[in-house]
Amino acid sequence: MSTLVQQLGKQAQVASRVLAKLTTQQKNEILMQAADALLEHCDEILEANAQDLERAKQNDMPKPLQDRLMLTKARVEAIAKGMQEVAQLEDPVGQFVKMEKRPNGLYIMQKRVPFGVIAVIYEARPNVTADVFALCFKSGNATILKGGKDAASSNLAIVNVLQQALRQAGLTEHAVQLLEDNSREASRELMRCHEYVDVLIPRGGAGLIRSVIETATVPVIETGTGNCHVFVDDTADLDMAASIIVNGKTQRVGVCNAVESLLVTPSVAKAVCQRLDQEFAQFPVKIHAEQELLEYFQQNPKFLATPEDWGTEYLDYEISIKVVDDLDEAIAHINRYNTRHSECIITQDFSNAEQFLDEVDAAAVYVNASTRFTDGHEFGLGAEIGISTQKLHARGPMGLQALTTTKFVIYGNGQVRP
Amino acid sequence: MSTLVQQLGKQAQVASRVLAKLTTQQKNEILMQAADALLEHCDEILEANAQDLERAKQNDMPKPLQDRLMLTKARVEAIAKGMQEVAQLEDPVGQFVKMEKRPNGLYIMQKRVPFGVIAVIYEARPNVTADVFALCFKSGNATILKGGKDAASSNLAIVNVLQQALRQAGLTEHAVQLLEDNSREASRELMRCHEYVDVLIPRGGAGLIRSVIETATVPVIETGTGNCHVFVDDTADLDMAASIIVNGKTQRVGVCNAVESLLVTPSVAKAVCQRLDQEFAQFPVKIHAEQELLEYFQQNPKFLATPEDWGTEYLDYEISIKVVDDLDEAIAHINRYNTRHSECIITQDFSNAEQFLDEVDAAAVYVNASTRFTDGHEFGLGAEIGISTQKLHARGPMGLQALTTTKFVIYGNGQVRP
Numbered sequence: 001m002s003t004l005v006q007q008l009g010k011q012a013q014v015a016s017r018v019l020a021k022l023t024t025q026q027k028n029e030i031l032m033q034a035a036d037a038l039l040e041h042c043d044e045i046l047e048a049n050a051q052d053l054e055r056a057k058q059n060d061m062p063k064p065l066q067d068r069l070m071l072t073k074a075r076v077e078a079i080a081k082g083m084q085e086v087a088q089l090e091d092p093v094g095q096f097v098k099m100e101k102r103p104n105g106l107y108i109m110q111k112r113v114p115f116g117v118i119a120v121i122y123e124a125r126p127n128v129t130a131d132v133f134a135l136c137f138k139s140g141n142a143t144i145l146k147g148g149k150d151a152a153s154s155n156l157a158i159v160n161v162l163q164q165a166l167r168q169a170g171l172t173e174h175a176v177q178l179l180e181d182n183s184r185e186a187s188r189e190l191m192r193c194h195e196y197v198d199v200l201i202p203r204g205g206a207g208l209i210r211s212v213i214e215t216a217t218v219p220v221i222e223t224g225t226g227n228c229h230v231f232v233d234d235t236a237d238l239d240m241a242a243s244i245i246v247n248g249k250t251q252r253v254g255v256c257n258a259v260e261s262l263l264v265t266p267s268v269a270k271a272v273c274q275r276l277d278q279e280f281a282q283f284p285v286k287i288h289a290e291q292e293l294l295e296y297f298q299q300n301p302k303f304l305a306t307p308e309d310w311g312t313e314y315l316d317y318e319i320s321i322k323v324v325d326d327l328d329e330a331i332a333h334i335n336r337y338n339t340r341h342s343e344c345i346i347t348q349d350f351s352n353a354e355q356f357l358d359e360v361d362a363a364a365v366y367v368n369a370s371t372r373f374t375d376g377h378e379f380g381l382g383a384e385i386g387i388s389t390q391k392l393h394a395r396g397p398m399g400l401q402a403l404t405t406t407k408f409v410i411y412g413n414g415q416v417r418p
Numbered sequence: 419m420s421t422l423v424q425q426l427g428k429q430a431q432v433a434s435r436v437l438a439k440l441t442t443q444q445k446n447e448i449l450m451q452a453a454d455a456l457l458e459h460c461d462e463i464l465e466a467n468a469q470d471l472e473r474a475k476q477n478d479m480p481k482p483l484q485d486r487l488m489l490t491k492a493r494v495e496a497i498a499k500g501m502q503e504v505a506q507l508e509d510p511v512g513q514f515v516k517m518e519k520r521p522n523g524l525y526i527m528q529k530r531v532p533f534g535v536i537a538v539i540y541e542a543r544p545n546v547t548a549d550v551f552a553l554c555f556k557s558g559n560a561t562i563l564k565g566g567k568d569a570a571s572s573n574l575a576i577v578n579v580l581q582q583a584l585r586q587a588g589l590t591e592h593a594v595q596l597l598e599d600n601s602r603e604a605s606r607e608l609m610r611c612h613e614y615v616d617v618l619i620p621r622g623g624a625g626l627i628r629s630v631i632e633t634a635t636v637p638v639i640e641t642g643t644g645n646c647h648v649f650v651d652d653t654a655d656l657d658m659a660a661s662i663i664v665n666g667k668t669q670r671v672g673v674c675n676a677v678e679s680l681l682v683t684p685s686v687a688k689a690v691c692q693r694l695d696q697e698f699a700q701f702p703v704k705i706h707a708e709q710e711l712l713e714y715f716q717q718n719p720k721f722l723a724t725p726e727d728w729g730t731e732y733l734d735y736e737i738s739i740k741v742v743d744d745l746d747e748a749i750a751h752i753n754r755y756n757t758r759h760s761e762c763i764i765t766q767d768f769s770n771a772e773q774f775l776d777e778v779d780a781a782a783v784y785v786n787a788s789t790r791f792t793d794g795h796e797f798g799l800g801a802e803i804g805i806s807t808q809k810l811h812a813r814g815p816m817g818l819q820a821l822t823t824t825k826f827v828i829y830g831n832g833q834v835r836p
Binding site for chain 2: 017020021100102106108110115116194198199213214217219220221237240243244246247248251335357358359361362363364365366367368369370372373374378379380390391392393395396397405406407408409410411412413414415416417
């Protein structure tokens with residue numbers, strides 16, 4: 001195994017033992033100082049980002065991706081503000097989950113403690129670098145970051161500033177480390193660094209997530225792919241349906257909680273589609289619909305849906321539309337094609353709502369509200385490090401508590417097992 | 419991928435959707451009926467077990483392993499009783515973790531739901547077959563079992579009885595399925611059956627756990643290896659120390675919460691060792707100690723400890739003993755060599771106790787009590803499916819709650835994201 005990854009892992013583990021002992025107050029002060037440092041060194045960060053952008057242009061990176069890569073003074077200020085907000089959040093470390101006196105006099109306490117070392121592999125958004133550090137640090141964890149190579153200079157500049165702030169606070173800079181080797185081999189080694197990494201969170205597209213699941217030996221929290229559906233049943237309020245579908249599809253495309261697929265019952269199919277034909281006209285939404293529905297769409301580009309459409313997360317102005325006979329078929333279709341993220345039924349029928357909420361297998365199930373709400377801020381967690389689409393450990397938006405584990409602490413006075 | 423594993427996975431997923439909807443009362447009744455069925459069919463189970471034992475003898479299986487493999491009428495009764503006890507436990511499914519009204523009027527509820535499909539790979543103890551089924555069934559999960567090939571006939575007989583009881587209760591027999599293909603390839607496919615298996619729990623020795631971590635793409639909960647230490651500091655009550663060490667080492671060897679290694683400070687080394695020399699004399703305990711300690715042991719077989727001893731989980735009447743200068747060295751040694759299971763300090767010093775409890779990285783940390791208490795029953799969970807030594811999802815003894823995940827359920831009345 002590479003000396004570099006092993007070395008980062010070992011340093012992170014040593015650092016994690018220091019971080020676990022910091023008080024909430026100490027952590028908050030350091031986060032505020034780190035936020036100030038980002039603002040002070042804004043010019044250096046923007047300079048580094050300009051190098052990344054220059055490379056991106058030379059490589060003909062698509063414009064929307066260039067926009068995600070780009071930092072501005074306002075964006076650096078937003079990153080610093082995010083860090084200050086994390087300082088205000090409640091610290092989960094040390095909270096008691098349970099405390100019990102057993103019949104033999106043992107006191108058994110279960111309390112929240114940091115994981116130790118959290119590794120995060122992500123793609124080309126440099127703001128993630130500071131966001132992830134803030135959440136991991138506040139929850140007492142050392143962080144190993146592996147960013148996308150397109151943002152290499154920006155990430156390095158940000159981590160340098162954070163490390164300098166840590167040193168100035170008298171703390172080890174190994175609390176946050178960037179894996180600068182952008183080779184596949186280095187990624188692979190990080191995913192298999194079972195000795196030092198307690199949990200690995202991949203943040204990115206379906207390809208990254210698949211590769212991590214395929215390769216990792218360290219425990220993983222799968223995040224973020226979202227093939228989200230809205231199902232409109234016979235009893236739905238059609239104004240509400242249109243409003244929720246349009247919001248889910250167009251309020252922001254390219255995010256995991258956006259709507260990708262619409263299911264309608266035969267009796268509402270025509271009304272819903274004609275309504276959407278009007279609503280979607282102001283957006284460049286491509287329609288992928290079953291044959292019988294295509295006639296209802298006059299304004300937007302339309303295509304005959306193929307079986308591949310049902311499993312596609314477009315992350316763009318595109319939507320697939322299908323007729324299902326009834327609720328059971330809707331649930332079966334969703335459970336077959338969804339990515340366990342967010343699913344919604346529009347209905348006025350109580351039993352239908354309850355059955356959908358019970359039987360659809362997803363992190364978040366909605367009745368009569370937009371799937372766009374699946375988000376740490378919207379759910380009241382204050383911030384999020386990602387949205388888990390697996391069932392182990394955390395499911396749905398993950399806040400600070402998801403970055404902790406628990407430890408049983410047992411106080412005895414000589415008890416032995418009979 | 420093998421048709422067989424895929425088929426079991428698919429059937430389990432379909433069954434899991436039925437199980438998720440059962441009421442607690444329905445589940446309890448079926449568990450009681452399954453327990454009765456095991457008693458009724460005791461003869462068939464013992465007959466199958468006799469075949470396994472016959473094979474084991476022909477293959478010269480060591481006697482202690484033969485004993486673990488053997489079923490008797492009393493043991494089948496104990497298995498049935500265990501199942502009845504699980505019926506009495508509180509059902510975690512449907513419990514609310516959180517319910518909140520958001521400023522926009524959304525009601526966001528987080529509630530416990532079954533995982534869906536749980537796969538368990540285990541070694542040659544046929545009682546595990548029924549125990550695992552009971553816990554997974556009570557928590558609303560479908561189970562895929564992969565037992566050791568040495569217990570193949572016993573496991574099949576038990577699963578046949580359970581499936582018959584399920585059918586008689588009008589339920590799908592796919593609620594519990596045995597993977598009868600004992601090849602490595604079938605195991606490997608089960609570990610990589612990401613499409614249908616929600617979590618995989620390996621129960622067995624270090625070799626099995628390593629192989630699962632190396633191979634699995636499904637989320638895993640690591641269980642059970644325990645290189646557990648007792649550290650005796652300068653201030654310890656030496657009667658208490660001796661009693662806890664002897665209990666930890668000899669009350670039951672071959673279990674993960676047994677003591678494998680003893681650390682002593684220089685000032686108590688002689689007294690502790692001489693005391694243990696007396697106490698251990700009645701047991702066949704082999705001593706692996708550092709040079710300076712060997713002279714204190716007159717009665718038991720003794721060996722000069724090698725570096726390998728510090729990392730060895732003997733699972734037998736053997737113990738390694740080392741002198742450490744102080745608490746810091748003890749903590750560093752433990753964090754280097756332990757398996758994150760259970761660790762104990764014997765002390766009368768408050769600060770030493772707190773530092774040890776804080777800084778030792780393990781699922782359960784003890785002051786002045788035997789590590790043998792790390793157990794679902796002893797911790798008041800009622801039963802356990804294993805002891806997690808990882809930090810993701812569950813840590814320490816895992817009861818029914820560890821076999822559930824959560825789901826966000828959101829009630830709206832038309833809310834969209836601004």
